[in-house]
Amino acid sequence: MYKYVKGTLTESDIDSIVVEAAGVGYNLFVTAQTLNKLPDYGSEIKVYTYLVVREDAMILYGFLSKDELAVFKNLISVNGVGPKGAIGILSVLSTNELRFAVAAGDSKAISKAPGVGAKTAQRIILELKDKLKLEDALENNESVDNSTSEGNPSQMNRAKEEAIMALTALGFSSTESLKAVSGINITPEMESDDILKAALKHIS
Numbered sequence: 001m002y003k004y005v006k007g008t009l010t011e012s013d014i015d016s017i018v019v020e021a022a023g024v025g026y027n028l029f030v031t032a033q034t035l036n037k038l039p040d041y042g043s044e045i046k047v048y049t050y051l052v053v054r055e056d057a058m059i060l061y062g063f064l065s066k067d068e069l070a071v072f073k074n075l076i077s078v079n080g081v082g083p084k085g086a087i088g089i090l091s092v093l094s095t096n097e098l099r100f101a102v103a104a105g106d107s108k109a110i111s112k113a114p115g116v117g118a119k120t121a122q123r124i125i126l127e128l129k130d131k132l133k134l135e136d137a138l139e140n141n142e143s144v145d146n147s148t149s150e151g152n153p154s155q156m157n158r159a160k161e162e163a164i165m166a167l168t169a170l171g172f173s174s175t176e177s178l179k180a181v182s183g184i185n186i187t188p189e190m191e192s193d194d195i196l197k198a199a200l201k202h203i204s
Contacts, residue, residue, distance in 0.1 A: 002060065006046045012038060015087075017062065019047055028062030029083075032091035037064055052083050061087065071095045071132065078127045080120050089113040089124075093175070100164065100174035101125075103134040109174055134161050162192035163199055176203070 005028070007021030016029045017038065028047055039045060047062040048069045061083055063069040068090060075086035092113045093101060101109040102125050110121035135157050160181055167177035180199040190198075 001051050002049045004046055004048045005060075005062070007044065009039060009041055009043050009045045011041070017047075019045060019062075026060060028060045029087060030062045031068070031087050033094055034062065034064050034068075050083070059083070065095075067095050067136075071098060074128055074131050075124065078120075078124050080123060081116075085113070085115055085120075088115055097175050097178060099132045099134055099136060100178045102128050102132045103161075104165065104168040104174040104177070106168070106174040134164075156186070156188065156190075159190065159192040159195055160186065163195035166192070166196050167199060172203070 005019050005021050005026045007019045007026070009017060010020050010025065011018035012035060015032075015035075016027055017035070019026045019028060028049065030047075045064075047064065048066055050061045050063070050069060050072060052059045052061065061072065063072060072083075072086050072090060075081050075089060076083055081089075089098065089110060093109065098110070100106070105125055107118055107121035107125060110116060110124055111118050116124075164174075164177045164181050167180060168174055172180070177199075180203050181195060183202045184195070184198040186195060186198075
């Protein structure tokens, strides 16, 4: 029904925002990550939406990026995960952190979200491991050096992925591994071992 809402940010609360467009104030429930990225009141904002229709209410959920909306849709496709639970997960983990948690089988990271137990976290990993691709996180990660485009992107993404998986095998969480690899300057000639060594230095 609604693809997105584009208008003026007028209000925000602990879990929602109000965007005024064409004289209508749209109340949208959002993640904590979205709340942290909001511009000042009075700024124009574009929010991608997902409408949930219940017997007693129509609820709009809002996202600042198409990627976050897509991951939200993947989460609510998992048995036992509703919109509120998906919002909770994306409040604790960014979309990229969730991709790494799923790829690494890090149920502890996912179960940090409110109302998400160990079994639900494991179900998310099982059902989304083929939908939330690690390569997408590497490509979406804006903090990774742009020089990757000068080499073979797929080859470099594989090297990054191998380094991240090696870090998780060494006992680092998926989030720590993502931040470590994101925090180093990766050049086209670097292989997974080189990235791993640089990431370990960055962590230390």
